[in-house]
Amino acid sequence: MIKLIVSDMDGTLLSDEKKLPSDFWETEKRLHEKGIIFAIASGRQYYNLIEVFDTIKDRMLFLAENGTYVFYNGDELFVNPLDRNRANEIIKTAREIPDCYIILCGKNAAYIENSDERFLTTLFQHYSKVETTADLTTVDDSILKVTLCDFRNSETNSFTYFNSFKNDCKVTVSGKNWVDITDMSANKGNALLKIQEKLKISNDETVVFGDFMNDFEMMSNATNSYAMKNAHPEILRISKFATDFDNNNNGVTEIINKLIR
Numbered sequence: 001m002i003k004l005i006v007s008d009m010d011g012t013l014l015s016d017e018k019k020l021p022s023d024f025w026e027t028e029k030r031l032h033e034k035g036i037i038f039a040i041a042s043g044r045q046y047y048n049l050i051e052v053f054d055t056i057k058d059r060m061l062f063l064a065e066n067g068t069y070v071f072y073n074g075d076e077l078f079v080n081p082l083d084r085n086r087a088n089e090i091i092k093t094a095r096e097i098p099d100c101y102i103i104l105c106g107k108n109a110a111y112i113e114n115s116d117e118r119f120l121t122t123l124f125q126h127y128s129k130v131e132t133t134a135d136l137t138t139v140d141d142s143i144l145k146v147t148l149c150d151f152r153n154s155e156t157n158s159f160t161y162f163n164s165f166k167n168d169c170k171v172t173v174s175g176k177n178w179v180d181i182t183d184m185s186a187n188k189g190n191a192l193l194k195i196q197e198k199l200k201i202s203n204d205e206t207v208v209f210g211d212f213m214n215d216f217e218m219m220s221n222a223t224n225s226y227a228m229k230n231a232h233p234e235i236l237r238i239s240k241f242a243t244d245f246d247n248n249n250n251g252v253t254e255i256i257n258k259l260i261r
Helices: 024-033 046-052 054-059 084-094 117-123 158-165 188-199 213-221 233-238 251-260
Strands: 004-007 037-041 061-064 069-072 075-079 100-106 110-112 130-132 143-150 169-175 178-183 206-210 224-227
Touching (some): 004 188, 024 054, 046 061, 110 117, 158 169, 169 213, 188 213, 206 213
Parallel strands (some): 206 224
Antiparallel strands (some): 061 069, 069 075, 100 110, 143 178
């Protein structure tokens, strides 16, 4: 019996044009009526996610900022912060990377130093509460992660600058233009385990959907993991199943409706 369905956002639930599936709202209504919790596990900011799902946010579960900030029914469940000194080291290294922009993700807002128009256009697709500061290392907030927006290629450019950090931090390619750096224990998979324990939901009662490497732990640990048809090859390899359709063709909701009919 399914009790929890967890979906990534970008490249998974959302189309490339950042739109929800045409049948999403009806599908979620059916889940709610059956008592099945619908959750979003995303690298996006919590404040951005609750804007997208405004009308149902108080009954949803959110694993925001790659599982570092978790809310359910409008209440904070837990936070998995990044050490402040480590965050400052990451910022100083990232400032040296060409075509790379830094986002310091805090509990209260996302913080940036650069107002490049191309960067801001991309930023506001994923972050809603943003503050500009002269120096990210002086921000007074609980830090969840450092995110890099890389317009060259995250996997071949910015990711390569952080080999020396990999014993102390979780450095993850989250998309073609994104790298996320969190506490070593912070990822969607660990956040999901904590949620399952708290809500007394087993792995067999959970279904997950994902497409990129920030979904790796969540997908590899799940009994019912569905890689998107358009997923990264490594996610397709470690997942139990694959969707019949990609993110541009309602791949997630098509599987959900099969599972709950």
